Amino acid sequence: MQKVLDSDFCTGCGLCSSVFPSKVDIGVNKDGFYRPIIKEKLDKRELSIFRQFCPGVKVLSFNHEAPFRNKIWGTYFSVITGKSSNKSVLDVASSGGAITSILLYLIENKTVDYVIQIGVSEDNPLLSKVFVTNDPETLINNANSRYTPSAPLVDILNLIDSSKKYAFVGKPCDISALKSYALIDPVCSPIKIYLSFFCAGVPSYNSTISLLESFSSRIDFVKNIRYRDGSWPGNFKVEETSGKVHEVSYNQSWKNFFGPTVQTRCKICGDSIGHNSDLVCADAWSSSGKDGFPTEEIKTGTSLVISRSKIGETVLREVLNNKALTVINPTYDINDLQFIQPGQYAKKQYVLIRLIALFILFKRPPSFPLQFLLFGLLKSKFSVAIRNFLGVFRRVFIKGKL
Numbered sequence: 001m002q003k004v005l006d007s008d009f010c011t012g013c014g015l016c017s018s019v020f021p022s023k024v025d026i027g028v029n030k031d032g033f034y035r036p037i038i039k040e041k042l043d044k045r046e047l048s049i050f051r052q053f054c055p056g057v058k059v060l061s062f063n064h065e066a067p068f069r070n071k072i073w074g075t076y077f078s079v080i081t082g083k084s085s086n087k088s089v090l091d092v093a094s095s096g097g098a099i100t101s102i103l104l105y106l107i108e109n110k111t112v113d114y115v116i117q118i119g120v121s122e123d124n125p126l127l128s129k130v131f132v133t134n135d136p137e138t139l140i141n142n143a144n145s146r147y148t149p150s151a152p153l154v155d156i157l158n159l160i161d162s163s164k165k166y167a168f169v170g171k172p173c174d175i176s177a178l179k180s181y182a183l184i185d186p187v188c189s190p191i192k193i194y195l196s197f198f199c200a201g202v203p204s205y206n207s208t209i210s211l212l213e214s215f216s217s218r219i220d221f222v223k224n225i226r227y228r229d230g231s232w233p234g235n236f237k238v239e240e241t242s243g244k245v246h247e248v249s250y251n252q253s254w255k256n257f258f259g260p261t262v263q264t265r266c267k268i269c270g271d272s273i274g275h276n277s278d279l280v281c282a283d284a285w286s287s288s289g290k291d292g293f294p295t296e297e298i299k300t301g302t303s304l305v306i307s308r309s310k311i312g313e314t315v316l317r318e319v320l321n322n323k324a325l326t327v328i329n330p331t332y333d334i335n336d337l338q339f340i341q342p343g344q345y346a347k348k349q350y351v352l353i354r355l356i357a358l359f360i361l362f363k364r365p366p367s368f369p370l371q372f373l374l375f376g377l378l379k380s381k382f383s384v385a386i387r388n389f390l391g392v393f394r395r396v397f398i399k400g401k402l
């Protein structure tokens, strides 16, 4: 575990503290990320368990039953674009509200008893807290993206009641960790469906602090923070208790604050498009194709939804039949994703070469299924591959880490 922490390959998911609560705590470190605090070393048996689920060590491949495989975007049953048919959801959601609409459907139709997801912590509006809820209002309140660390697995094993059924929402790495743990402990079997989103990486807690400082604001002034407020893609918006409001555009918040602070593990993530999720959602915006930032601002967003497993496909069809989601494109061509998600497309092209460079430097990077990585590299230009390979060496030698 110490090796994962020293090499900074921890995602901050929190699962180790749930599995070994007497030995591991979780806290936000000085770099602004959730990280385990080791109170007592794990013994040999515990370490062997840890290695089987920690996404800083390895990510396994699930979802083998899907009929289609795209070399870059992975296995799937279907891909659609659409938006929530519920105006209250659309008003607060990050994209088209697909995730929240699906959660509402799952609760209303009793497919699951509860949803496990993150929302805002009452103690600190910049931090995230885990909610186990079946209250529609809470689900809607917890919509929107939080570009700040979250550790949805920090107490997960205590939260699951074996007599209930759950839907879980988390980052792709949270889902890979939990599904891997489920292979060795049946405690996770009440989780019936795993939902995620395309993930550009977790920005540091400190980047939100810097954003506040850029408005001459402070954490103790804050009444409410929304990372994507208003029209799509939405502004970063702070309301102070004094009534003052500060806003900055999505593009500026990511270019100047969040993007540069994304944690190390995210820069070598082979699973940031949710290969292991049952349903994975993303922004279906039009982009310049260069940097992945949206080229236009419009009133409400559109969601892309990929079903990757049988349960994911069944739920997606039910949600569409029930008109909880209004379809825009029922058969989205997955090859077009490279134009609206160029950041993820680029990542697929350079991740394997970065991992190889780290391996050569004896950094023991996490392992990913080869099919998540290989085909992207084959699409990569030679110059891009070399630049990334040398970039890893330069950063490791100069900064000591990626």
Ligand SMILES: Cc1cc2nc3c(=O)[nH]c(=O)nc-3n(C[C@H](O)[C@H](O)[C@H](O)COP(=O)(O)OP(=O)(O)OC[C@H]3O[C@@H](n4cnc5c(N)ncnc54)[C@H](O)[C@@H]3O)c2cc1C
Pocket: 092, 093, 094, 095, 096, 097, 098, 099, 100, 101, 117, 118, 119, 142, 143, 144, 145, 146, 147, 148, 149, 150, 152, 169, 170, 171, 197, 198, 199, 200, 201, 202, 203, 281, 282, 283, 284, 303, 341, 343, 344
């Ligand atoms: C760190 C991060 C990086 C992202 N990168 C990309 C990207 O590269 N490309 C892209 O298309 N989309 C990305 N997204 C996702 C995008 O912002 C939307 O969340 C996604 O399209 C789902 O929109 P929605 O309207 O369906 O979700 P909503 O209906 O708004 O629901 C959002 C759900 O996500 C959960 N959630 C929000 N923030 C977090 C978090 N930090 N950790 C765990 N769960 C969270 C909420 O609890 C809620 O259940 C990212 C999101 C995050 C949090």
Ligand code: SF4
Pocket: 001, 004, 009, 010, 011, 012, 013, 014, 015, 016, 017, 035, 036, 053, 054, 055, 056, 057, 177
């Ligand atoms: S990635 Fe998750 S399981 Fe691994 S060390 Fe970090 S918090 Fe623990």
Ligand code: SF4
Pocket: 011, 171, 172, 173, 174, 199, 200, 201, 202, 265, 266, 267, 269, 270, 271, 272
């Ligand atoms: S980029 Fe990968 S490692 Fe980083 S938060 Fe997203 S899924 Fe986890």
